[in-house]
Amino acid sequence: MQKEILVTGGAGFIGSNFIEYMLRNTDYNITNVDKLTYAGNMLNMKDFSTDGRYRFFQFDIAIKEQLRMVFDRKYDAILNFAAETHVDRSIENAEPFIKTNIHGTLNLLNFVLQGKAKKLIQISTDEVYGSLNENDFPFTEKSPLSPNNPYSASKASADLLVRSYYQTYQLPVIITRCSNNYGPHQHTEKLIPKIITQALQEKEITLYGDGKNVRDWLYVEDHCRAIHKVLEQGQPGDLFNIGGACEKTNEEVASYILDLLGKSKDLITHVTDRKGHDRRYSINFGKIKTKIGWHPTFSFEEGIKKTIDWYKRKLG
Ligand code: NAD
Numbered sequence: 001m002q003k004e005i006l007v008t009g010g011a012g013f014i015g016s017n018f019i020e021y022m023l024r025n026t027d028y029n030i031t032n033v034d035k036l037t038y039a040g041n042m043l044n045m046k047d048f049s050t051d052g053r054y055r056f057f058q059f060d061i062a063i064k065e066q067l068r069m070v071f072d073r074k075y076d077a078i079l080n081f082a083a084e085t086h087v088d089r090s091i092e093n094a095e096p097f098i099k100t101n102i103h104g105t106l107n108l109l110n111f112v113l114q115g116k117a118k119k120l121i122q123i124s125t126d127e128v129y130g131s132l133n134e135n136d137f138p139f140t141e142k143s144p145l146s147p148n149n150p151y152s153a154s155k156a157s158a159d160l161l162v163r164s165y166y167q168t169y170q171l172p173v174i175i176t177r178c179s180n181n182y183g184p185h186q187h188t189e190k191l192i193p194k195i196i197t198q199a200l201q202e203k204e205i206t207l208y209g210d211g212k213n214v215r216d217w218l219y220v221e222d223h224c225r226a227i228h229k230v231l232e233q234g235q236p237g238d239l240f241n242i243g244g245a246c247e248k249t250n251e252e253v254a255s256y257i258l259d260l261l262g263k264s265k266d267l268i269t270h271v272t273d274r275k276g277h278d279r280r281y282s283i284n285f286g287k288i289k290t291k292i293g294w295h296p297t298f299s300f301e302e303g304i305k306k307t308i309d310w311y312k313r314k315l316g
Contacts, residue, residue: 002053003028006075006117008061008108009082011040013186014123015221018081028221029053034082035060035071035100044185061104067111072271075117077231078108086189087127087151091275094150094185101154102161109165112173119172119232122162126179126216126241127152131278138282141177141239147275172236176227179243179283180247182303183220184310191215192304195254196311199263209273211251218244219303222296229292243283244296256300259309 006024009015010032019030034040036058048054059066061082082104084090084097087202105122112120129139130146145160147153165171184191198205226242234240248256254268298306 003076006078015081016044018224033313036045062099071116091153097154105158124177128156132280138284140284174234174238179216181220217246219298240288243285
């Protein structure tokens with residue numbers, strides 16, 4: 001029998017890439033539920049919106065009565081991508097982050113508990129671990145949760161709820177914590193699309209503080225492949241870090257893209273640092289590599305070139 005999966009947040013960056021990936025690489029039927037906030041985009045779904053194995057509901061996962069309507073069938077798995085995701089917005093107003101990221105996740109857990117889906121994969125982030133200093137070892141799955149902003153705190157809270165449903169009810173749940181993604185479909189408020197689109201238009205590129213904050217970068221298709229493998233091979237209660245082995249400062253990322261586009265570094269300006277700005281993220285993904293056989297395949301050069309091509313086409 002064909003598998004049925006429920007993807008939440010499939011109009012956003014990673015969710016839409018994941019749906020595209022799964023339609024291409026499996027014969028699964030996919031239901032997508034997305035509220036279509038400012039971050040969700042109908043255009044992200046245009047390449048698969050008419051696929052016979054796909055359907056879409058515009059609902060809010062934080063509203064139980066709406067969410068109930070997508071459970072007209074039993075799912076083999078729920079993949080929870082839906083979230084408020086922009087740290088700066090969470091600093092302005094944390095409330096939507098609490099509603100979607102925590103209440104929304106709780107609703108999904110309760111539907112699994114009622115037997116409406118066989119398992120839940122919670123798509124989390126390395127940001128729940130907080131910040132590292134320059135010479136610290138990368139985060140492992142055993143690193144303590146130490147979130148420093150309302151976004152990461154809401155994601156850490158959701159992770160703890162997911163964990164508690166495993167401990168309390170033996171609910172079949174798995175958590176993945178990935179480093180920074182880049183690729184097609186990402187909102188231009190995020191670092192790499194912002195750098196590319198500003199550079200293409202010869203506009204100023206603002207970097208927080210000294211520009212030396214370090215992130216570990218992973219091309220989105222590699223993340224999608226990791227989640228697919230976790231879906232097939234992960235065991236209830238599993239937790240996996242996913243990373244790109246590609247640490248770069250924000251300034252290095254900006255300079256690299258400007259060089260590729262043949263634009264001047266003078267476009268870069270520095271602005272007052274973000275409040276509570278995490279200095280460095282770094283991920284040890286040895287567990288998923290050993291247990292599931294996943295590792296990143298796209299180099300930063302390949303991934304960035306593909307991403308630039310996509311934004312060039314988008315800008316026309
Ligand atoms: P995104 O902001 O691009 O997309 C989020 C999607 O969720 C949007 O389509 C939005 O409309 C939808 N959404 C928001 N609130 C909703 C609600 N209440 N009900 C239904 N849909 C709702 O985010 P993204 O970058 O694609 O991230 C997806 C997931 O991956 C998030 O959970 C995020 O924490 C996690 N993650 C992201 C990254 C990254 O680098 N982007 C890295 C690691 C983990």
